[in-house]
Every structure is written in C-alpha cells, then in structure tokens.
Amino acid sequence: MKPDTLLFEIAWEVCNQIGGIYTYVKSKAPAMTDIYGDNYFLVGPYFHEKAKLDFRPIRELDNSPLSRAILYIRSLGYDIHLGYWLLEEARPRVILINPIIPNKALNEVKTALWQHQEISALESNVLLDQVLGFGEVSRLFFTKLIEETDINQDIIAHFHEWMSAAALAELARQQVRIATVFTTHATSLGRYLASNEDQYFCKIPTYNWQQKAREYGIEAQAQLERNAAKYANVLVTNSESTAAECEVFLGRKPDSIVHSGIHRKPGVGYEVFEWHLQNRQKIDAFVKALFSPSYQLRSDKTLYFFTSGRYEFYNKGFDVTLQAIARLNEELVRRKSETNVVLFIISKQPFHNIKPDVLEARQRFQELQRICKMISAKLGPRIYANVTGAEGRKLPDLNQLIDDDLQMTWRQALANFKRKSLPPTTTHHLTGQDDILAFCQQAGLTNNEGDNVKVIYHPDFIERVTSLFSMEYLEFVRGCHLGVFPSLYEPWGYAPMETVLHGTPVVTSDVSGFGHFARQAAEMEGNNEVKVVKRREQSSEQAVIQLTEIFLEFIEDFESHQYIPRATLPKSVLDSLCWSELQKRYEENYKLALLRYQPVAGLY
Structure with missing residues (x-):
C-alpha cells in the first residue's frame, strides 16, 4: 500500500454505543491511528445526545479534498460533521452523518434501490429508513471526495455490518474509484434463526435465505447485506461459523477470517489481583448499600457473577443463565450453604429513570x-x-x-x-416488562433473605460518570469472580474475551468464536479459567444442567479454598489477540481490495 493511502472505516457504532461492534471499533482505533495517522477516518451516524458525550467537532475546515466534500454535502442540505472521537488512548478523526433525511430524498433513495437492486423498502421501519438515509449521504460524500482527489490517490472504504453498508453496492454500480472491504460480524438471518430454529447450526446448509428472510420480515435488510457482500472487493468475517453462514445467506465465501482483538495487553501477576481487590471493594459498597437496609450479606461469603451484552434474551444465553442460577439457588438452600451469589445482569434496555429507592x-x-x-x-x-x-x-x-x-x-x-421491603431486583424503572424481569418473578428470584442467590438487573451501560457503581465496565469486570456467557449465537464474543483477559474466570459456549478460539488456540478446555458450555448440539435443557454443574463446582472450590484464583493467559495467546498483530491481517485484505479494484495497474 502507498504511504498516503486514505482509509475510512464505516460502522453504525462509531460514537454510538450499542453492542460488541462498538467495543471492536473503539479498541481497534488506537492501533489504526498509530499506523495511518491523519489518513485514518471513522465514519458513523450522528445522534446528538450520544455524540455530545465524546465527540469534539472541528469548526474550521481547510481547503483539503475532504473538507470540500463535506462542504458540498452541507450545501445539499444534509447534516454532516467532522471532528475527533475522544477515546481514552486515541483521538481518531471521525465523520458523523445524520441518518435522518427529508422524506422526498428518502423516497428517491427507495425508488433507486428498487430500480438498481430490486430491493423493496416500501414496508419500512425507523431503523431501515435511517440506514438508507445514512447510505445515501455516505454515497454522495465518497463520490464527491473521489472527484476532489487526485487520480493517483488510493482510497479504501471498510464497511462493518449491513447498517453501515447501504452505499456499497451503489458505489460499485457507479464504478466510483474506491476499494471496498465488507466485514460481517454476524449475519442478520443468523441472529433470527439461531434463537427460533432447532438444531440451527446443523441445518445451516439447508436454508433458503430468501424464504427465511421473508418469513421473519427482514427481506430488505437481508438483501442489503447480501449485496454488500456480493459487490465488496473483499469479504471478511470473524469466525468459522459465520463464514459458513456467509456462504449460504450471503452467497459468497469470505476471503479471510480475522477474529476480534484488544488494543493493549492487560496487566499480569500481582497487578491483576490488586485490581480485583480494589474494584471488588467498590462492588461490595454498592451491594451493601442496596442490601444492608433489608438484611446483611457477608462480603467474605459472597461471590459476584455477571453476564452482559446486547439484549437478546435467547441468543446471549440470558435464558439459560437464569434457569441455571435458579437451580443453583435451590441447591444452595437445600445444602444450607453459607455462600451467597449475586448475579449482575448488564444489558441496555429502555428505561424511565433509576429507581428512587x-x-x-x-x-x-x-x-x-x-x-x-x-x-x-x-x-x-x-x-x-x-x-x-x-x-x-x-x-x-x-x-x-x-x-x-x-x-x-x-x-x-x-x-x-433500615427498611422493611426487599432489595430491588432491577435498578431502573423499565418502560415495559421484559423476559428477564418476568423470569425472575416467576422463579421467585426476588432477593429474599432466605435465598442464597440474589439478582441485580442493571439495564444500562456501566460508565464511571453515569453508573451506580462509580466505575467503568472493565473495572466492574475485574471486581467480579465469574463472567457467564453461554451464548446460543455469538460469532465472536467480546464480553467473554475481555472478561478473561482482565483476570476474571469465564463461562462461554462452543458456538462462540472466542469459545472455539479458547478450546483450539489456547488449549484451555477443562481448566478453571475458561469453561465451555456445549450448545452446538445440546438442547437448552442440557445446557442448563451443564451450566448449573459448573456453578456448583465453582462454589465448591471457593468453599474449599476460600479463594478464587484470577485468570491468566499465555503470552502467545495474548499476542494473538492484540490489534498490533491482527491489523497485519487487515493490511493484507486492504492490499487485496486494491488489487481487485484496479488489477490492470499491477501496483499490488
């Protein structure tokens, strides 16, 4: 690649915390900024309430091709912003595009979508309209940028997931001078089918993608995703299971499998243990504040389990986790155990406010x-x-x-x-009932004093400024004893990876990309740092039984030794999970994209 190559990474999660891809982009940005400097840009949607938290706009634009392209987009009446993403370890330049465009322009986009790609968006929704609006402005921006840029300037656009890639197929159709890479971190159909179809992973080759997309009401987004994969110069995914989905649902075998990573290696040895003690004290203070008014919990006899992730009750394994934790409670009560378990569930859901009590x-x-x-x-x-x-x-x-x-x-x-009421199960007033609360009420997991297992449902992200814990998410992870992620659909799995990397033992599943990595690359199956629940071929009931056994073994070890060892990974494994190493794989994909975009030039 030429030293002055411009690289744009486009993702819906830029300055917009939703799920795992937010962590992916955020952790990758420092390494990319180190390598590409001012030639590296992130592109995402502009949502004012979210952008004001960590986006610093650049008010004065220069006379560069980029600035001229931005001014041109503004002259068309669209809302576009240039600035910096204020990350802890980097300040990458970002371009944020307001995805809400006028109805007249949106209708013209939908007409062109049908004429050029035979995708019907008549039965649309708010998200799809925003995706199409973002795609249209992105297309106009890149088209103008190419017009303003010297013909010898190489430009790469790296799209993540279907929500950011609505412009990709049209850029290819119009032969805009730009090399494209499309990374799918999880397929749209996979998210729907995994939680609704029995033996999903065994039946992937048998599915008719269009029939299933129509059945689940996601035909437009499945077609957008399929066309992005079809027209991208290079298709990348993050695990072998997602690669199998790509062949069936997207009609193309990925050119490369590159798993997700971290920016900086966590501490080792005594540092990990010291961090655990410091952060556990903060969690202790929160638990004491919540429970002590009703009854006492001994900190030295209490273990902190947690699960977290995007709110997908079945795909993220929340159902299996709650069923296993309910059975664990019954068994601990039967044994008259002195050990208590507090299960934290961290998953963003709509809420009115934090509960006053x-x-x-x-x-x-x-x-x-x-x-x-x-x-x-x-x-x-x-x-x-x-x-x-x-x-x-x-x-x-x-x-x-x-x-x-x-x-x-x-x-x-x-x-x-002091108070007579029970400690609340959820920390916030939700806008409506959800499956987590419904299960807790049905199973009697309501924080009764006589139960050994308590549940705290925190339906918001954990951030130092806004959270009830007065700590960042990773500090919270370090303070816990066990992370629980028995996912049914998890193409990679940032949450279990981050958890074990920061010293907390973890339960993952064999359908998780990280679970597969831990068993194969790290050779960690069977040890106390990573436990793997078999979900590929086991029923949910069998998974619940296995997870309950894992919980009981964990507690028995604690009762025997009064100590939970911190997790450590070999240096070779840590190296393979760092973006400084993984970026080299993407460098190869960028070169391949340039080669396929202009094969006659023979430069790559």
Whole structure:
C-alpha cells in the first residue's frame, strides 16, 4: 500500500454505543491511528445526545479534498460533521452523518434501490429508513471526495455490518474509484434463526435465505447485506461459523477470517489481583448499600457473577443463565450453604429513570459511612485520653465516651437507613416488562433473605460518570469472580474475551468464536479459567444442567479454598489477540481490495 493511502472505516457504532461492534471499533482505533495517522477516518451516524458525550467537532475546515466534500454535502442540505472521537488512548478523526433525511430524498433513495437492486423498502421501519438515509449521504460524500482527489490517490472504504453498508453496492454500480472491504460480524438471518430454529447450526446448509428472510420480515435488510457482500472487493468475517453462514445467506465465501482483538495487553501477576481487590471493594459498597437496609450479606461469603451484552434474551444465553442460577439457588438452600451469589445482569434496555429507592439507599449508606467516620474521629482521642489517664488499665465503656448529640445522630441515620421491603431486583424503572424481569418473578428470584442467590438487573451501560457503581465496565469486570456467557449465537464474543483477559474466570459456549478460539488456540478446555458450555448440539435443557454443574463446582472450590484464583493467559495467546498483530491481517485484505479494484495497474 502507498504511504498516503486514505482509509475510512464505516460502522453504525462509531460514537454510538450499542453492542460488541462498538467495543471492536473503539479498541481497534488506537492501533489504526498509530499506523495511518491523519489518513485514518471513522465514519458513523450522528445522534446528538450520544455524540455530545465524546465527540469534539472541528469548526474550521481547510481547503483539503475532504473538507470540500463535506462542504458540498452541507450545501445539499444534509447534516454532516467532522471532528475527533475522544477515546481514552486515541483521538481518531471521525465523520458523523445524520441518518435522518427529508422524506422526498428518502423516497428517491427507495425508488433507486428498487430500480438498481430490486430491493423493496416500501414496508419500512425507523431503523431501515435511517440506514438508507445514512447510505445515501455516505454515497454522495465518497463520490464527491473521489472527484476532489487526485487520480493517483488510493482510497479504501471498510464497511462493518449491513447498517453501515447501504452505499456499497451503489458505489460499485457507479464504478466510483474506491476499494471496498465488507466485514460481517454476524449475519442478520443468523441472529433470527439461531434463537427460533432447532438444531440451527446443523441445518445451516439447508436454508433458503430468501424464504427465511421473508418469513421473519427482514427481506430488505437481508438483501442489503447480501449485496454488500456480493459487490465488496473483499469479504471478511470473524469466525468459522459465520463464514459458513456467509456462504449460504450471503452467497459468497469470505476471503479471510480475522477474529476480534484488544488494543493493549492487560496487566499480569500481582497487578491483576490488586485490581480485583480494589474494584471488588467498590462492588461490595454498592451491594451493601442496596442490601444492608433489608438484611446483611457477608462480603467474605459472597461471590459476584455477571453476564452482559446486547439484549437478546435467547441468543446471549440470558435464558439459560437464569434457569441455571435458579437451580443453583435451590441447591444452595437445600445444602444450607453459607455462600451467597449475586448475579449482575448488564444489558441496555429502555428505561424511565433509576429507581428512587436505589439512589436513596446509596445516599443513606454514604451518609452512614460519613457519620461512622465522624464518630470515629471524635471517639479516637477520647479513647486515647481514657487509656492514658488514671483509669487506663480498665476497658472503657464506649457508650459513656459518646455524647448525646453523637448518639442521636447515629440513631437517626440508622433509622433512615433500615427498611422493611426487599432489595430491588432491577435498578431502573423499565418502560415495559421484559423476559428477564418476568423470569425472575416467576422463579421467585426476588432477593429474599432466605435465598442464597440474589439478582441485580442493571439495564444500562456501566460508565464511571453515569453508573451506580462509580466505575467503568472493565473495572466492574475485574471486581467480579465469574463472567457467564453461554451464548446460543455469538460469532465472536467480546464480553467473554475481555472478561478473561482482565483476570476474571469465564463461562462461554462452543458456538462462540472466542469459545472455539479458547478450546483450539489456547488449549484451555477443562481448566478453571475458561469453561465451555456445549450448545452446538445440546438442547437448552442440557445446557442448563451443564451450566448449573459448573456453578456448583465453582462454589465448591471457593468453599474449599476460600479463594478464587484470577485468570491468566499465555503470552502467545495474548499476542494473538492484540490489534498490533491482527491489523497485519487487515493490511493484507486492504492490499487485496486494491488489487481487485484496479488489477490492470499491477501496483499490488
């Protein structure tokens, strides 16, 4: 590749946290910025409420081809922004496009879509309209950029998933001078079929993609995805299972399989353990604030399990996790075990607000801590004076050392802190009932004092500024004892990968790309760091039984040793998961895209 090659990565998750691809783009950006510098751009949709959090706009545009293309798009009446994504370890330049365009322009896009690709978008929805609007403005932008750029300038557009790639087929049809790469991280049909069809993975070769797309009401998006794969110069995916889906659903075998990665290797040895202790204390404080007003949980006898991911009740294995945790509770109660388990479920869902009693519990707990410190500060000198005085050999009566004002303050704080109701199962008021809450209510997982398993459902992302935990997601991961991800459909699996990389043992599944990687590349099957639930051929009931056994073994080990070892991976495995290494694979794909785009030039 030429040193001045311009590389654009287009993804719906740029400055827009939704699911795993957000983590993918965010973790990859620092390595790409290091390599390509100012020639690297990310392109995504502009949503004001999300963009204002970590997007810094560039107000003054220069006279570069890029700036002229942006000004041209604005002159057409479309909303487009240039700026920086304020990541922790990089400041990549980003272009954000408002995907909501006028109805007249949207109707013209739909007409062209039918005329050129025979895709009907008459029965549309809000998301599809936004995808088409984003695609149209993207097409206009890249077309104008090419017009403004020297003919010898190489430009690569790397599209991720169907939502970002609506422009790809039309760019190819119009023979716009740009090399294209399309990465599918999961197929649209796969997401639907896996949770609704028995023995899905065994039956992939037998499906008629168009019939199934019509059956599930996603024909337009399946066709958009199929055309993106068809017309891209290079097709990439992230696992062997998704590659098999591509051949059937997208009509094309991927040119390359490149799994997802991380930007920086986590700490090792004592660092991992120290981070666990520090972050566990923060989780302890949250749990005490939530549960202590109703009853006590001993921190030294409590384990923290968690599951997280996009809200897909069956695909993410939330159903299997909850069924197994309910059976675990029954068994621990039967055994009269002293061990408690708190299961955190972290999955973004629409909500009205954080429950007032959750906020009040945290506030009152902090007030109780403040009063305890105040009493301690006053009591300390009095104890010292008593011990060093004439009566120093006698054990002082602490009640006599506390004055009436302190006693009254303490009694009032304690009265405000205690409550008769049970700790809430969910931290937020959801806009409607969902499957997680419904199962907890049906199974009696309502945080009763007599149950060994407690559930805390947090339907929002964990971020230091906004979360109830006062910590970042990865800090929360480090503070837990076990991550639980028995997914039914997980082409790669960022959540289990991040979890074990940051020292927390993990349960994954054999249909997860990372689960397959852990068994094959890392040779970790059977150890205590990565446990694999067999979901490819087992029924959901069998998976529940296996997961319950894994939970019980985990707790038995804890009860035997009173210690949960942190997970560590060999250096060779860590190296293979870093973007500094994985980027070289994409470099090969970019060269291939340029070669296929202009084979006559013979430059690559």
